[in-house]
Amino acid sequence: MNPADFGKVAVLMGGWSAEREISLLSGRAVLEALQRAGVDAHGVDAGRDVIGELQQGRYQRAFIVLHGRGGEDGVIQGALELIGLPYTGSGVMGSAIAMDKLVTKRLWRGAGMPTPDYQVLNRDADWSAVTSGLGMPLIVKPALEGSSIGMTRVESLDDLPAAYEQAATCGGAVFAERWVAGDEFTAAILGDEVLPLIRLETPRAFYDFEAKYKSDTTRYHCPSELDDAVEQRLRALAKQAFDAVGASGWGRVDLMLDRVGVAWLIEVNTVPGMTDHSLVPMAAKAAGIDFEELVLRILAQTLDHGERQ
Template sequence: MSESLKVLVLGGGPDRERPVSLKSAAAVAAALRRAGHEVIEADISPDRPETLDTPCDVVFPVLHGRFGEGGPLQRMMDTRKLKYVGARSRAAAAAMDKYISKQKAEAAGVPTAAYQLLGPNTPITLDAPMVIKALTEGSSFGMAICPTMDEAVKARAQMLANFSFQMAERFIKGREITVGIVERDVLPAIQIVPAVEYYDYEAKYNRNDTRYEFDIDLPAETMNQIRADALKVYDAIGCRHLGRVDFIIDETGRHWFLEINTMPGFTDHSLLPMAANKAGMDMAALCDRLIRLALKDGDSR
């Protein structure tokens, strides 16, 4: 039997995804206890860095949003030379920034819809329909689907109060497919079928009528390419341990990169644990594998 470890599981944080993070962290803590580990649960925020001084073998930061997933927390852990699950600070920041992540995907040869970085005074040059997105928000926060240019201009003006820089992206109508990765093992893809028009925050975390399907009606060649492209994005960003890559499949069957998450959710609605379970790895085994990867990487630094 593998040795028992002392694991500091971090949750909460200051970002809008805090409620989801708390649920994810509680689920990870319970899974690690089932796997035989000693678990310390703690809330973390920028003004409580002393939380990271808690003695432990490895840290599992189950946070979503700019502070916990986008680089600042990772820099704090690196400064303390902690062993932790997930991307290091540079990769975390690149994945959180929608514009940078699309640039890296495009450079890796992965199809991505036309996009444009918008500063406060940049004119929109994309044609409608389009999506206006805050650069560093997640969970469908800071996003507006705009069928017309007038709606895009209005959405952008409303977002400027909170987000100086945004990204415009060509809207593609189609099916959303997500691909989870653990270490560099690509997990079974999942097609997301919301009961509402768009897969928004409510559909992701609160509704129980969203369907998640492993039996995807696409040619094997297409599915293989999607899985290969997910790994290309994961590597281009510089991820480690885990990630989830989202694609949209248009009406012709072509796939387009949407975004990558370096710390996907771990709630009962979350897709990475669902895909891992399909591959024969239950939640306890998944979380155990992740902390041992972090321990190994920390020892090799």
């Protein structure tokens, strides 16, 4: 591909979500890779005036590296649709659905796809009934945050109200989910291809914010060391789950494999981390795709993205 074909590219990063600092790291990595490849790429810290900045700068397409609300939830996608600026990743609908973990689970459940049992929580919840229905331990999640922000593994009934309050500070719905004991995997998706699975291993209670971004004890296994037939089954399930929520272009699906070999879908990320140590670049490397080629392939999807959802 000819870098000149992309014209002037805005790499949208930062934003105003709780994941702003991670987005800045991802955005800088993408920007530097595009510039090394000869693309006329410019970093844009996406504030509330970002649309005016894009129009004034006469940008011809946008590489979205905004994590969380405002960037991964259909908001920026809808704004870019209004001004006719091609952009990377999922469209408005796919972004909005995938950002909401609760809506995603309801959609998967309605489609007959495997996702752990859950209960929506509020301050008046019958905590005993929640634990009776889901068992212990369980995990409490805010529906509208990424990077495991606001999530708590709960091991006793007495700790459940505090876990709810912590998740509720994030805004939006809060739910408790049955704990799945087993191995955690992530499937990176690039176009129609599911890249090699990564198996995540952490000594922490779960793959939380600390394990993702700060801990040096987290281990990543790629290849996953799964039997080939199991790997292919999980890859196919991940692609089915990605398509079901209307996601497109590129992204990541997180899933668990329990101790009896049953797979459980956890969530979809439509703008996952993109530093050179992040999971999608790691999976791409295992498939023989270096970071520079990866960002070019994602950007190339804007040249002919067809019908968006």
